[in-house]
Amino acid sequence: MSLCILAGGKTTAIALSMFTLSWTHSVQKTEWRETWAITPAGLELRQADVKGSGAGMEPGADAVLKDGWWVWHPVLPPQERVSLAASGMTPSGWRLCHDGGCVELGTTAGDEVVLSRCP
Numbered sequence: 001m002s003l004c005i006l007a008g009g010k011t012t013a014i015a016l017s018m019f020t021l022s023w024t025h026s027v028q029k030t031e032w033r034e035t036w037a038i039t040p041a042g043l044e045l046r047q048a049d050v051k052g053s054g055a056g057m058e059p060g061a062d063a064v065l066k067d068g069w070w071v072w073h074p075v076l077p078p079q080e081r082v083s084l085a086a087s088g089m090t091p092s093g094w095r096l097c098h099d100g101g102c103v104e105l106g107t108t109a110g111d112e113v114v115l116s117r118c119p
Helices: none
Strands: 002-007 010-015 018-024 031-039 042-050 064-066 069-072 081-085 094-098 101-105 112-117
Touching: 002 101, 031 112, 042 081, 042 112
Parallel strands: none
Antiparallel strands: 002 010, 002 112, 018 031, 018 094, 031 042, 042 069, 064 069, 081 112, 094 101
């Protein structure tokens, strides 16, 4: 499988089956990360982790505290795409990591990024 990243009018494809998307919450300044799988049905959210709780950052009902992170398995149907829009209110953009490394996305206010399974 491959992940397609549409950013700045350019599409980049990365061959991978799983990735982690992380960012810093704009109000709480706390890190949030999600683990996604690329499947024939689309992008599937497998796990969410948050390094605390607060405004708009409540851990899921089945969350367990592991090494300072609230970890849970959200129930969300496969997504055709995940759209990210940089508000400029966070100290950085999103960090997308996979076995081959990491890339920063949406570092400038107004940046729009779309993640999807490549056809």
